[in-house]
Amino acid sequence: MANNNFKNYLSGVIKRREFAVFIVMVVIILAVGLRNPTFLTGENWNDLLIYSSILIIVSIGQMMTITTGGIDLSIGSVLALSGMSVGIIMREYPSLHPLILILISVLIGLGCGTVNGLIISKGNVHPLITTLATLTIYRGLVVEVSQNKWIIYMDFTEKVKAIARGNIFGINNIIFIAIVVALVFYYFLGYVRKGREIYAIGGNPEAAKFVGIKQGNVQLLVYMLSGALSGLAGILWISRVALVQSTSGLGYEMMAVAACVVGGVSIYGGVGTVVGLILGSLVLGIIINALELIGIADFWKMSVQGLVILLAVIFDTVLSHRVLEQLRRQRRVFNVKK
Amino acid sequence: MVTWFLSYGLFNKLFCNVGGNRVEKLLRLENITKRFTGTLALHNVDFDLNEGEVHAIIGENGAGKSTLIKIITGYHQPNTGKIFVEDKEVIFNDTRSSYKCGIAAIYQEASLFQDLTIAENIYMGHQEVNPVTKSIRWRKIYNDASALIKSLDVDLNPRALVKSLGFAEKQLVEIIKALSMNAKILIMDEPTSALTSEEVDYLFSITKKLREQGTGIIFISHKIDEVMEIADRVTVLRDGKIIGTDKKENLNRDRLISMMVGRNLDNFFPRTRTKAGKTLLEVKNLFRAGEFKDISFSLKEGEIVGLAGLVGAGRTELGRTIFGVNKPEGGQIFVDGKQVNIDNPKIALALGIAYLSESRGEYGLILQMDITKNITLPILDKVTHFGCLNKTKERKIAEEYYNILDIRSYGLDQMVGSLSGGNQQKVSIAKWLAANARILILDEPTRGVDVGTKEAVHNLMNNLTKEGIAILMISSELPEIIGMSDRILVMNTGILTKELDRSEASQEGILKAAIITK
Numbered sequence: 018m019a020n021n022n023f024k025n026y027l028s029g030v031i032k033r034r035e036f037a038v039f040i041v042m043v044v045i046i047l048a049v050g051l052r053n054p055t056f057l058t059g060e061n062w063n064d065l066l067i068y069s070s071i072l073i074i075v076s077i078g079q080m081m082t083i084t085t086g087g088i089d090l091s092i093g094s095v096l097a098l099s100g101m102s103v104g105i106i107m108r109e110y111p112s113l114h115p116l117i118l119i120l121i122s123v124l125i126g127l128g129c130g131t132v133n134g135l136i137i138s139k140g141n142v143h144p145l146i147t148t149l150a151t152l153t154i155y156r157g158l159v160v161e162v163s164q165n166k167w168i169i170y171m172d173f174t175e176k177v178k179a180i181a182r183g184n185i186f187g188i189n190n191i192i193f194i195a196i197v198v199a200l201v202f203y204y205f206l207g208y209v210r211k212g213r214e215i216y217a218i219g220g221n222p223e224a225a226k227f228v229g230i231k232q233g234n235v236q237l238l239v240y241m242l243s244g245a246l247s248g249l250a251g252i253l254w255i256s257r258v259a260l261v262q263s264t265s266g267l268g269y270e271m272m273a274v275a276a277c278v279v280g281g282v283s284i285y286g287g288v289g290t291v292v293g294l295i296l297g298s299l300v301l302g303i304i305i306n307a308l309e310l311i312g313i314a315d316f317w318k319m320s321v322q323g324l325v326i327l328l329a330v331i332f333d334t335v336l337s338h339r340v341l342e343q344l345r346r347q348r349r350v351f352n353v354k355k
Numbered sequence: 356m357v358t359w360f361l362s363y364g365l366f367n368k369l370f371c372n373v374g375g376n377r378v379e380k381l382l383r384l385e386n387i388t389k390r391f392t393g394t395l396a397l398h399n400v401d402f403d404l405n406e407g408e409v410h411a412i413i414g415e416n417g418a419g420k421s422t423l424i425k426i427i428t429g430y431h432q433p434n435t436g437k438i439f440v441e442d443k444e445v446i447f448n449d450t451r452s453s454y455k456c457g458i459a460a461i462y463q464e465a466s467l468f469q470d471l472t473i474a475e476n477i478y479m480g481h482q483e484v485n486p487v488t489k490s491i492r493w494r495k496i497y498n499d500a501s502a503l504i505k506s507l508d509v510d511l512n513p514r515a516l517v518k519s520l521g522f523a524e525k526q527l528v529e530i531i532k533a534l535s536m537n538a539k540i541l542i543m544d545e546p547t548s549a550l551t552s553e554e555v556d557y558l559f560s561i562t563k564k565l566r567e568q569g570t571g572i573i574f575i576s577h578k579i580d581e582v583m584e585i586a587d588r589v590t591v592l593r594d595g596k597i598i599g600t601d602k603k604e605n606l607n608r609d610r611l612i613s614m615m616v617g618r619n620l621d622n623f624f625p626r627t628r629t630k631a632g633k634t635l636l637e638v639k640n641l642f643r644a645g646e647f648k649d650i651s652f653s654l655k656e657g658e659i660v661g662l663a664g665l666v667g668a669g670r671t672e673l674g675r676t677i678f679g680v681n682k683p684e685g686g687q688i689f690v691d692g693k694q695v696n697i698d699n700p701k702i703a704l705a706l707g708i709a710y711l712s713e714s715r716g717e718y719g720l721i722l723q724m725d726i727t728k729n730i731t732l733p734i735l736d737k738v739t740h741f742g743c744l745n746k747t748k749e750r751k752i753a754e755e756y757y758n759i760l761d762i763r764s765y766g767l768d769q770m771v772g773s774l775s776g777g778n779q780q781k782v783s784i785a786k787w788l789a790a791n792a793r794i795l796i797l798d799e800p801t802r803g804v805d806v807g808t809k810e811a812v813h814n815l816m817n818n819l820t821k822e823g824i825a826i827l828m829i830s831s832e833l834p835e836i837i838g839m840s841d842r843i844l845v846m847n848t849g850i851l852t853k854e855l856d857r858s859e860a861s862q863e864g865i866l867k868a869a870i871i872t873k
Contacts, residue, residue, distance in 0.1 A: 208746065210739045217732065220721035227680070227710075227719075228733040229701025287723040 034281035037336070038296040045300065049307045056310055063189060067181065067257060069302030070195030072276055073295055074250045077202050078130075078243030079273035080294050084219045085236060086286035087144030089243045091133060093269035094155035097261075099125040099251030101159050104168035104261040111174045118177065122252035123245050129155055130244015137240060138233035144240075152270070160263045168261040181256040191253050198246070203291040215239060219286030268319060275322050276301050279329040301325065378441040381406050381571040382427070382458075382540055387436035389422055396422040397595045400436070404540065404571040409562060411574040411582040413611065414592035420575050423592070424542055427573070428460050429453035440540070459538035461529045463545040469518035474500035476517055477532045503531050507561055521667055523554045530561065541565065542573045547581060551665045551831040551869075559585050579608050580834065626813070626839045629820045632656030635691060636708070636794050636825065638677065642685030646672040647849040650686070654794060656823045659816060661830060661840030664869045668846040670829045671713065674796045677827075678710035679703040690794075704733055709792030711783050713799045719783040722772030726764060727753040729771050729782050733790040756785035760815065777808035784815070795819070798829045813839055833865060845869050 050057045075092050082089040099122040107118060129151070136147045185193045206212040217225040218235050226232065255261045280297025282289030304325065305318055382404040389397040397419050404410050414420050425431045427438070429447030438445050440456045447453045467476045474497050482491045500513035509527060517525060526546060533541055543562075547555045562572055562585060576582050582589055583603060590600040591614040598614045636654040641647065647669035654660055662670050676683050679697040687694050690706045697703045703710075712719055720729050730753040731738055738749045753767055760781040764774055771782055780800065787795060800816075801809045816826055816839065830836050836843055837860050845853040845868040853868035 208744050209742055210735050210744055211742070213728070213735065213744060216724065216728075217721055220723045224719060224721050224732070227678075227700045228735075229699065229704065283723075287721065 034333075034336070035290060035293040035296060037332075038280060038293060038300060042296060042300050042303065045303055045307070049303070049310075053307075053310050056307065061306065061310075065302050065306045067189055067191050068305065069298045070191045071250050071253050071257065072272060072298040072302060073195045074198050074246050074253070075243075075269065076273040076276040076280075076294050076298050077198060077291065078246035079270065080277050080280075080282050080289050080291075081202075081206075081215055081239045082144065082243050083274070083277055083282055083284065084215055084286055084289050085239050086219045086222065087137065087236065087239075088148065088274070089133065089240065089247075090145070090148035090270050091129065091151040091155055092243065092247045092273055093266040094152050094159065095126050095129040095244055095247035096251045096254060096266040096269060097159045097263070098129060098155045098162070099123075099248040100255040100265055101163050101168070101261050101263070103252050104172070104255055105162065107174055107177055108168060108172045115176045115180050119180070119249070119252050123248040126248015126251060127241060127245040130241045130247070131237075133244060134237035134240035138236045144236075148270075156263075156267075159265075163261075163263055165263055167263070168255070170259045173256075173259050177252075177256055178259055179256075180253065181259075191257065194249070194253065198249070199291055199295060206291060211235070211238065216287055219288075221287070271319075271326075272301065272322055275326045275329070278326050278333075281333075283333075284330075297329075378406065380404065380439065381441060382573075383439040383442075384423075384427070385437045385439070387423075387426060387433045387438075389426060389431060390434050395595055397426070397433070400592075400595075400597055402590065402597070402600075404573060406571055407566050407569045408587045409566055409572045409574055409585055411576065411586035411589045412592055413576060413579065413582055413589060418592040419595040420592055421544070422595075424460065424544055424573075424575065427453070427540075427542065428458060454536065457537065457539035458542070459533035459536055459540070460542040460544060461526070461533060461546055467517045467525055467528060470516060472514050472516055473504075473511060473520075473528050473531075474513035476528055477503070477513075477535050479532075481536060499535070500531075503534060507531065523550045526550065526558075530558075534565075538570065540571045540573070542575070544575045546574075547576065547578065552833055553665060553869075555581065578832075579611050582611070583608060626659070626841075627817050627821075628841055629657035629817075631658045631841070632823060636677070636827075637689040637692075638686070639689070640686040641673070641676065641683050641688070643672065643676060643681065643683055645849075646676075646681075647846070648685075650846075650851055652844055652851065652854065654825045654827055656793075656825055657820045658841050659820055659826045659828055659839055661828050661836040661843045662846060663830065663833070663836045663843060663865050664846035665831070667848075668869070669849040670846050671798055673846070674710055674798055674827070674829060677703070677796060678708055680710075704790055704792070707791065707793035708796070709733075709787035709790060709794070710796040711780075711787065711798060711800060713802065719786070720771050720779060723770060725768045725770055726757065726762065726774075726782055727767045730756055730785050730789050733786060752789055753785075756789050759788070760785050761811065777804045777811075780804060780808070780812065784812075788819075793823070794825050794827070796827045796829070799831065800828065801830075801832070801835065836860075836865065 046056075055061060075096065079089055079092060102125050103118050103122045106113065106121065133144075133148055133151055136142050136151075137144050140147075180190055183190045188196075206215065214225070214230045214235050217228075217230055218232050222232060251266075254266060276297040277289065277294060278284065278297070279300050280289070280293035280295070282294065282297075301322070304321060308318060308321060380403045382402075384400060384402040387397055387400040387402075388395070400419075400423065402412075402423070412420055412423070422431065426433050429450045429452050432446070432448070438447070440458070445452070445456060447456075468479065471479075477500050478496050483495055484491055497513050504511050504513060507527070507530075511520075511524060511527065517528065520528070530546075546558060550558060559581075562574070565572060566587075574582065574586060583606070586603055588600060588602050589606055589611065591598040591611060593614070632655055634653050634655050638653070639651050641650040650673060652660070662673075664670050672681070675681050677688065677697065679700045679702055682698060688697060689695065690708070695702075695706060697706070697708070700710075721732070724732075727750055731749045734752070735744070738745050738752065750767065757767060762774075762778050762781045762785065764778060771779060774782065784795075784800075797816075801812050804812070816828070820826060828836075828839060830839075837857065840857050840860075843853075843855050843857060843860050843865060844851055845865055847869055853865070855864075
């Protein structure tokens with residue numbers, strides 16, 4: 018009996034979208050590893066994981082907005098704004114404890130996200146339009162705040178650089194933070210009522226309204242969280258590269274969308290898991306890393322990102338047709354049974 | 356595979372005999388088998404259609420009717436067997452080829468372009484163009500559309516956008532579309548689901564006209580009475596096999612039913628009357644501009660009140676208002692004797708009022724979520740402690756209602772979107788039951804479901820009323836209204852024209868109250 022249950026569980030796992038991503042990831046790792054063994058070294062993997070960690074953090078925010086049927090295009094700008102602001106504060110007050118800086122970064126992101134959320138929920142402006150607008154507004158603020166000057170390596174205090182280099186419990190700080198964030202949101206989306214409401218609003222807004230779920234409140238929450246996560250990513254990002262430019266994080270929101278799409282989040286809303294997201298981010302991180310090892314120029318990375326989104330969506334469409342056929346067949350079996 | 360390859364080359368230049376010589380059979384299917392991995396959907400099916408005949412196919416959900424239709428229209432290709440159109444063997448690789456042979460199909464859910472006009476929809480894909488400039492002859496299209504509409508005696512504006520039409524009107528547009536393509540073989544798949552009796556009669560008169568012109572019509576329906584009225588021959592399909600085909604004269608309702616289900620269903624509408632209790636809901640002079648006015652009635656514990664009327668009479672609007680989706684502009688609502696203001700569905704639910712809408716996907720269910728999550732959606736309060744969901748409790752509640760309603764699926768985790776229509780209906784009901792609704796407003800609860808599920812839903816309604824639940828049943832099916840209601844209300848263009856006890860009711864009387872306007 019127990020054996021049967023395990024087999025059922027296993028077959029359930031295999032049928033899932035996330036499993037497919039996992040397989041893809043393994044295949045890519047093997048392929049790249051064979052071609053370039055440097056890929057498999059611990060040092061390389063550390064870099065890769067740190068990069069992916071930051072992506073995971075913002076992608077979780079993006080996933081929530083997409084799941085409610087919206088999108089957050091301002092992620093890159095919020096990241097830059099919080100990163101730049103904190104960078105300046107660090108330069109002016111080098112003695113500030115990094116944890117305070119992290120807090121400030123998150124708060125700035127939260128503020129930006131709240132503005133987004135209010136415009137979308139109270140102003141009833143479509144998320145696409147709203148975040149498209151704030152994308153440029155926040156980016157403009159970055160330039161204003163920095164007087165178009167960069168914050169360079171020399172400006173960075175040891176303590177802040179240590180954020181990206183230090184370890185907690187033997188794991189790199191950034192990776193650790195990503196793990197914590199992932200766990201928190203895994204729980205939130207799966208086990209907390211508000212998390213369930215997020216899926217409901219995206220799946221069928223009318224039905225959600227019928228049972229009393231307030232779309233405005235859920236939307237506000239989701240964009241606030243996305244902003245806060247982007248803020249968190251801001252300081253982690255600048256610590257990692259030890260550089261803040263007015264163009265930092267440009268286009269990063271699309272990278273987050275790519276991670277979501279690869280990870281099985283439906284663009285139409287209502288579907289998506291944290292596990293899938295993590296796998297999606299890892300796949301993208303691996304691809305970027307592999308491209309760097311092969312020596313491809315930076316700007317090709319953006320094309321790859323677009324290509325990956327396209328391939329993932331095509332794969333999804335093909336897959337969903339097959340799954341639907343299978344389900345239809347199963348349904349037939351059930352109705353024929355008398 | 357090989358057949359496909361060969362046939363694509365050979366039959367690409369397919370030509371069909373259009374008019375002219377007399378043919379033996381308009382359509383003939385010989386020994387058709389269709390297999391999907393793991394299931395045999397059709398076994399050795401033989402079927403034929405004469406010119407100028409209405410040949411009905413009946414069968415339960417899952418019997419294979421849709422598959423058969425998809426094979427005739429070319430959507431699927433059979434594993435074995437042959438298809439003959441006007442006595443010539445054909446192989447359809449896609450639906451386009453079947454169009455070219457004069458086969459058109461109308462389905463339960465109209466597949467129209469909501470944001471385009473009626474005329475644009477009718478002529479989509481075969482618009483007339485100016486041979487030189489290749490631009491569409493819009494004036495001709497609108498004129499032709501008007502002519503077709505007029506020939507059927509309907510009041511539709513060809514320039515109206517399809518999204519502004521009701522169910523019945525959209526269905527009409529589909530039919531006109533088929534007419535515009537000069538179909539010789541017309542397939543109607545459950546065309547009357549969203550129509551009321553008057554509209555059905557009207558549809559039948561068109562069908563008869565088409566039959567006189569020599570068109571062959573394949574009519575698929577669950578509704579035996581309609582089939583007996585309109586069909587010349589009837590074929591019964593069960594579990595992918597043809598159980599029998601016969602002329603209408605040789606058949607009767609009971610025999611058909613037993614052929615369909617393999618058992619005798621003698622209690623079609625098993626309404627067992629419960630002693631009515633106290634008044635749960637009372638409505639006085641309810642009014643909403645343009646929808647309904649002066650509506651007053653009461654609903655008692657254990658009662659089923661049937662709300663009859665034509666599509667567009669305002670019944671759904673009334674239901675939605677009582678449920679709090681819309682606010683009344685005049686009048687009062689009383690629950691348990693106390694006046695209440697139902698500003699939104701959440702308040703309605705707290706008062707014990709639930710509404711099951713006509714189309715399950717739109718208002719009722721979240722198709723991407725599984726059964727459990729859908730059932731517990733209205734009662735998240737009950738399964739939440741300190742903001743966190745108690746999954747065990749959730750599952751337990753869902754399981755309870757899953758069993759009560761005998762929902763068929765491969766588990767509680769199945770996505771609702773992949774369930775059959777009847778089972779989706781059950782999940783919808785389970786949802787409201789779990790929320791302890793005492794007043795259920797069911798809007799067309801057995802629309803588009805097969806005989807077996809219909810009986811199950813009616814039995815369920817009986818059981819619910821035994822527990823003291825009051826049901827307001829909005830239905831356009833007169834036999835259901837008469838068979839299942841304790842009291843009947845008839846609405847006509849927004850006002851209540853008749854209220855009577857079931858014992859005094861007759862189909863004619865109700866219909867009269869539903870269509871005659873002073």
